[in-house]
Amino acid sequence: MFESRPELIKVFSNFDSKDVSELRDSRLLHDHALRVMATVEAVISQLEDLPEVAKMLKEVGDVHRRYNVPHDLLQANIYVCFCF
Numbered sequence: 001m002f003e004s005r006p007e008l009i010k011v012f013s014n015f016d017s018k019d020v021s022e023l024r025d026s027r028l029l030h031d032h033a034l035r036v037m038a039t040v041e042a043v044i045s046q047l048e049d050l051p052e053v054a055k056m057l058k059e060v061g062d063v064h065r066r067y068n069v070p071h072d073l074l075q076a077n078i079y080v081c082f083c084f
Helices: 006-011 027-045 050-066 071-082
Strands: none
Touching (some): 027 050
16 A cells, blocks of 8 residues: 555554664564455455444544544545445
């Protein structure tokens, strides 16, 4: 993601001073990726319960709002993860 869109590094306050090559071995980035994939798995497992899916995605949004992630960026990422 950062190789194709390096400007996104700025969204991650822990990574904004690092080079893309440094992030390959980042434990923080690895842990974030695991949380993302766990969310994807949880949503997929609940596809028959759309209110539960909505609740999970709202919680994801709430967490990202605390980190000042731009709304349009989060919305686009959720769309890419779950609408294709």
